[in-house]
Amino acid sequence: MTTSQKGIAVVTGASAGIGAIYADRLARRGYDLILVARGQKKLDEVAKRIAGSTGRKVITIAADLNDKADLARVETVLGTDPGITMLVNNAGIGAVAPLLESDIDKMEAMIELNVTALTRLTYAAVPAFVVRGGGTIINISSAVAIAPEILNGVYGATKAFVLALSLSLHKELADKNLRVQAVLPGAVATNFWNASGGSLDELPSTMVMQSDDLVDAALAGLDQGELVTIPSLPDAADWQAYEVARQKLIPNLSLSVSPARYRIAAAA
Incomplete structure (x- = not known):
């Protein structure tokens, strides 16, 4: 087995769906892999398939990122393995039910995985990347990061956090030779919907992207130097206009004087 010139990519949530496809595509690009997910059996199946078809070295770590001890083990690997050059923060869970029908304990668990675990892994990887002279962070957010009205609001808020952090x-x-990319998928044909209590059957087929098409588009966006990639957005100018408008707001978000519309004379 050859030693990778690209280094090692760590992919979380890698036992199925988007994470497993990222693992396959990155191995074909020349990365060795460390795959992280809860189920050892599924991880082993993915690792065996990828190693057999690409010749890359594939290591697995069975870890529940909502378990502090398991999360700490992955953090240690990210901080200490000098071969790691990429982190794909893909692990996450979703929700489709509205607030009044949601279980608060499940919402808390979602925040812990989508926000806390992702943040801790990023904080483990980034200082090590800086010391090593560079690296890449790919954060899987969601289209609901900018359209939280579509699904469960807590889920949208966790994905908005991922976008803001990115x-x-x-x-x-x-200036640290680090690449950061936030990927904002729309509806994707994975087990996300069943796990979240919804069904893809409720959506028109024109809204649902296949997971391999999603990953291929996201990696094309990475190659093109995009900070934010929305794989299903037909016209990149739409995002650019959104970003221009956001940048225009920034200088006026903190001023010493309120605008005239808020300076209402006190009632007599």
Whole structure:
């Protein structure tokens, strides 16, 4: 087995769906892999298939990222393995039910995985990447990060966090040779919907992208240097216009004087 020139990519949520396809595509690009997910059996199946078809070295870590001890084990690997050059923060869970029908304990668990675990893994990887002279962070967010009205609001909020963190990291680390990409998928044909209590059958087929098409589009966006990739967005100019409008707001978000519309004379 040859030693990878690209280094090692760590992919979370890698036992199925988007994560497993990222693992396959990155191995074909020349990365060795560390695959993280809860189920050892499924991880082993993915690892065997990828190693057999690509010749890359594939290591697995069975870990529940909602378990602090398991999460700490993965953090340690990210911080200490000098061969790691990429982290794909893909692990996450969703919800489709509205607030009044949601279980608060399940919402808390979703926050812990989608926000807390992702943040801790990022904080483990980034300082190590800086010391090593560079690296890549790919954060799987969601289209609901900018359209939280579509699904469960807590889920949308967790994905908005991922987008905000990615934008901040990009600016903060601009001179550190680090690549940051936030991927905002729409509806994708994975087990997400069943696990979230919904069904793809409720959506028109024109809204649902296949997971391999999603990953291929996301990696094309990475190759093109995109900070934010929306794989199903037909016209990139639409996102650019959104970003231009957001940037226009920024200088006026904190001023010493309120605008005239808020300076209402006190009632007599």
